[in-house]
Amino acid sequence: MQATVLLWCAASLLALAVAAILLKSHRIASSLSYSLTATVCAVMCAIAVSCIGVAPSTGVTLPLGLPWIGAIFLVDPLSAFFLAIVNLGGLTASIYALGYGRHEQSPHRVLPFFPAFIAGMNLVLLAGDAFSFLVSWEFMSLTSWALVLVHHQDEESRRAGYLYVLMASFGTFALLLAFGLLAGPDGHYAFAVVRSQQISPPVAALVLLLVLLGAGSKAGLLPLHVWLPEAHPAAPSHVSALMSGVMTKVAVYAVIRILFDLTGPPQWWWGLIIILMGGATALMGVLHALFQTDMKRVLAYSTIENIGFIFVGLGLALAFQADHFTAAAALAFTAALFHALNHSLFKSLMFFGSGAVLTRTGERDMEKLGGLIHRMPVTALVVLGGAAALSALPPWNGFVSEWLTFQTILLSPELPQWGLRLFVPATGALLALSVALAAACFVRFYGIIFLGRPRSAASAHAQETDRWSLGVMLGLAVLCLLIGILPGYVIDLMAPVTQTLLGTHVPQQSSVAWLSLVPISKARSSYNGFLIFIFIAISASLAAYGIHRLASKATRRAPIWACGFSRLNPATQYTAASFAQPIRRVFGPFLFRAREHVEMPAPGSMAPARFRTKWNDVIWDMLYLPIAEGVRVSTDRLNVLQFLTIRRYLSLVFVALVVLLLVIAIWR
Amino acid sequence: MALTRDLIVQGLQMLLVVALAPLVTGFIRKAKARLVRRRGPSVFQPYRDLLKLVRKETVLAENASWLFRAAPYLVFAATWVAAALVPTFATGLLFNWTADLIAIVALLGSARFFLALAGMDVGTSFGGIGASRELMIASLAEPAMIMIVFSLALLVGSTQLSTIAAFMISPDVGLRVTLGLALVSLMMVGIAENARIPVDNPATHLELTMVHEAMVLEYSGRHLALIELASSLRLLLYLSLIACLFLPWGMVPLRPELSIATLGAYAIGASAYAAKLALGCVMLALFETTIAKMRVFRVPAFLGAALMLGFLGALLLFVSRGL
Numbered sequence: 001m002q003a004t005v006l007l008w009c010a011a012s013l014l015a016l017a018v019a020a021i022l023l024k025s026h027r028i029a030s031s032l033s034y035s036l037t038a039t040v041c042a043v044m045c046a047i048a049v050s051c052i053g054v055a056p057s058t059g060v061t062l063p064l065g066l067p068w069i070g071a072i073f074l075v076d077p078l079s080a081f082f083l084a085i086v087n088l089g090g091l092t093a094s095i096y097a098l099g100y101g102r103h104e105q106s107p108h109r110v111l112p113f114f115p116a117f118i119a120g121m122n123l124v125l126l127a128g129d130a131f132s133f134l135v136s137w138e139f140m141s142l143t144s145w146a147l148v149l150v151h152h153q154d155e156e157s158r159r160a161g162y163l164y165v166l167m168a169s170f171g172t173f174a175l176l177l178a179f180g181l182l183a184g185p186d187g188h189y190a191f192a193v194v195r196s197q198q199i200s201p202p203v204a205a206l207v208l209l210l211v212l213l214g215a216g217s218k219a220g221l222l223p224l225h226v227w228l229p230e231a232h233p234a235a236p237s238h239v240s241a242l243m244s245g246v247m248t249k250v251a252v253y254a255v256i257r258i259l260f261d262l263t264g265p266p267q268w269w270w271g272l273i274i275i276l277m278g279g280a281t282a283l284m285g286v287l288h289a290l291f292q293t294d295m296k297r298v299l300a301y302s303t304i305e306n307i308g309f310i311f312v313g314l315g316l317a318l319a320f321q322a323d324h325f326t327a328a329a330a331l332a333f334t335a336a337l338f339h340a341l342n343h344s345l346f347k348s349l350m351f352f353g354s355g356a357v358l359t360r361t362g363e364r365d366m367e368k369l370g371g372l373i374h375r376m377p378v379t380a381l382v383v384l385g386g387a388a389a390l391s392a393l394p395p396w397n398g399f400v401s402e403w404l405t406f407q408t409i410l411l412s413p414e415l416p417q418w419g420l421r422l423f424v425p426a427t428g429a430l431l432a433l434s435v436a437l438a439a440a441c442f443v444r445f446y447g448i449i450f451l452g453r454p455r456s457a458a459s460a461h462a463q464e465t466d467r468w469s470l471g472v473m474l475g476l477a478v479l480c481l482l483i484g485i486l487p488g489y490v491i492d493l494m495a496p497v498t499q500t501l502l503g504t505h506v507p508q509q510s511s512v513a514w515l516s517l518v519p520i521s522k523a524r525s526s527y528n529g530f531l532i533f534i535f536i537a538i539s540a541s542l543a544a545y546g547i548h549r550l551a552s553k554a555t556r557r558a559p560i561w562a563c564g565f566s567r568l569n570p571a572t573q574y575t576a577a578s579f580a581q582p583i584r585r586v587f588g589p590f591l592f593r594a595r596e597h598v599e600m601p602a603p604g605s606m607a608p609a610r611f612r613t614k615w616n617d618v619i620w621d622m623l624y625l626p627i628a629e630g631v632r633v634s635t636d637r638l639n640v641l642q643f644l645t646i647r648r649y650l651s652l653v654f655v656a657l658v659v660l661l662l663v664i665a666i667w668r
Numbered sequence: 669m670a671l672t673r674d675l676i677v678q679g680l681q682m683l684l685v686v687a688l689a690p691l692v693t694g695f696i697r698k699a700k701a702r703l704v705r706r707r708g709p710s711v712f713q714p715y716r717d718l719l720k721l722v723r724k725e726t727v728l729a730e731n732a733s734w735l736f737r738a739a740p741y742l743v744f745a746a747t748w749v750a751a752a753l754v755p756t757f758a759t760g761l762l763f764n765w766t767a768d769l770i771a772i773v774a775l776l777g778s779a780r781f782f783l784a785l786a787g788m789d790v791g792t793s794f795g796g797i798g799a800s801r802e803l804m805i806a807s808l809a810e811p812a813m814i815m816i817v818f819s820l821a822l823l824v825g826s827t828q829l830s831t832i833a834a835f836m837i838s839p840d841v842g843l844r845v846t847l848g849l850a851l852v853s854l855m856m857v858g859i860a861e862n863a864r865i866p867v868d869n870p871a872t873h874l875e876l877t878m879v880h881e882a883m884v885l886e887y888s889g890r891h892l893a894l895i896e897l898a899s900s901l902r903l904l905l906y907l908s909l910i911a912c913l914f915l916p917w918g919m920v921p922l923r924p925e926l927s928i929a930t931l932g933a934y935a936i937g938a939s940a941y942a943a944k945l946a947l948g949c950v951m952l953a954l955f956e957t958t959i960a961k962m963r964v965f966r967v968p969a970f971l972g973a974a975l976m977l978g979f980l981g982a983l984l985l986f987v988s989r990g991l
Contacts, residue, residue, distance in 0.1 A: 373733045393778040394771055410821050413986045421986045429979050432811035440803035443784045452791030525827040528766040540745035551722035551890040560729045560790055574796020582804035586968045
């Protein structure tokens, strides 16, 4: 029933895409399309939330796709949870675009693909068989690729689009093989049948590898992340928000669906691999984010960090599940889901904020911004909330998922395997490091863009953004705070998901006294965001009251203290690059091969002294460049094949035939 | 009745930490002065300084934003809440379950987040240099702190500070390598987080190597008073934390019945707490007088050592669990 309605909604999104093509760049096309998309997303989000607690239905079978099974679409708690995330993201992005979309120079390049992209993500989540899953997955990739190429005049956008489509095709290919292995020799593509099959351990291991390649490349897992910081920022900001906040969650869904649901009982070392990849992804993502000066690239790299965080949770859940600690597995899984939800909210908020800055100043380069807190006060306020949530500060929502993940790590000494016992605490240290670095990263992000003095004329004369954008950003910021204050309700909402996948769930939280969060037992650990919030509010107001009663109220505005110089040029402020310098000195030489060059002119020379810094993405240099070089060399060699005579072509065909026949003969 | 008593203890604790914090700072200054054979100012000098500051006119830079004015209150509030949740003379505070040790560390992180932002608000290089270095230090000190929390939590099976303190009083704690590593690491983190020598110099405004003081250079008047008080509070918090975790003797255990004996226990707890604080202050003064400040880019090595010690402690527990 719900699956049918959701399918109709997805179909209407596709119809909106077609309508947008017909309307072209008509005056009302933009607002009409976005408001209708927002409505459909709101409906779908409401249905999805109501479906989370409902047992999985048999679903709808459409006479499309593979002739012998058709296309199956259904909703179960897991997909309902992710449908809620996707459509909440779609809803906020559409509302935001009501204002933001007016600044789009070529709306006819965005409008058809935007609803289609949301429909694609929804269809991936609804798919109940491998074929429709893969078709929807590819549809989602292609529509988002089209959105990355909206500003195709830029060389950088084209490069990003090329890299994206390469990686996306590679990812789909890996997933195709994974489903092929899961389906077995008889080609059972429906998830319900796949689930009931037994898979031998080596095949399951191969599936794990392929899933990590396929879905991991979409999520931005190290070392498959290289396309993400290019492609996400290249799209218009509301699409960036969808790609970073939501599409990565669809990839997380794919991993969960295949590894937790379809691939039978897990092995402990699956968890270990995912934990290690997640930890490395988190640290490298945040370090990269710290060194970027393009604000949207900072956010894209921060997405990679958060994906790492989510994968550590998933890996822990797999490890616990393999060792039959189901309660701990449920907690780890809940932490990962919670972080997925959190990240979708605050990353959307941050991309919306940077989109607002981008339209009002025309600048993406942080080095040319500054002082926007005076020009765009409301945007500055809500982005501050998003930055606090991303830095995992209590009482915001980011802290809750971080806290839950740490609590899970503290349960892991119970695990019997030595590999896990050695590497889980190491990953804990990596996560603690990346959380602290994330705080540094967002102090830098916020401090350079919104605080200080304007570094360019555009930044000095910016105006506050439109009401639609402000409203939706404010809503998201409030949601982030509310989830941080009342996490118990959200965790209870996730209980059916963990129940269906792991067979147990975290104890009910909303009935705990004072709305505390007690994931294991009261003596072990508890956290109460609500009371922390109240305490901070009370003590801040007590301090303010005391100060205003006792202290002198005299306030004087004076020029900045400039050490005796009369006029201080804004260029003398700390820049984004100089802010990151201490951390670059600490981590750069080893992880990024960072080098600093100082050119001092000879005494008496009038030439300026120069200081240059350089760092490399080691993974790009060590992995991707050799592959690209290998492809180039081998295609050069194979070029000879283009100029053969017909005799030689025929003999090649003959040799190929003989070889294949031999293979079959040996195989039998 | 029990609830009222708990409320009173919690309220007393909140007032106590605020009232005591400047005294701790003054005591350390006095001890340092005596160690270099100066007479030094009175131990109550920090109170006079705060009083003087709140009476003074506040000078704001022309382009200071609302964040610059709000930050001192937020910093103070977050630090105060964190300090009020660390048991001082009695464990079993009423609200200690609202935030475990991880949350307390994160609350201090929030305070630092806003202080660093405030440092960048006016747009001078001093604020920027302070903020960027403070965050470099924090980015290593905070994970080290989390590793210490991990060690303690694994040992006790809880991240609740009260439970950990109760465990530390109990006889089954014994001598453990992990605890030694955690203590050394915690001291190093405490020195870095409180901007003490050798990481930073709390007494100077002149050097370019300063970190914390550079960040708050633009503050004056009542705002500066709040920030100074918050710094003192943070120092007191770390001293109380070390005392509560590693010298728990004399603390009033979990919620006893109210009687004359209990009042006596509270008195003993309070005096033991005062003695522990005094000991901590003297130790810190001694340490600071005998060591030179290090270059700022030596700090990562110092804190990296703290991180590794904490990690080693946690790892030992992970590995020894199965033996």
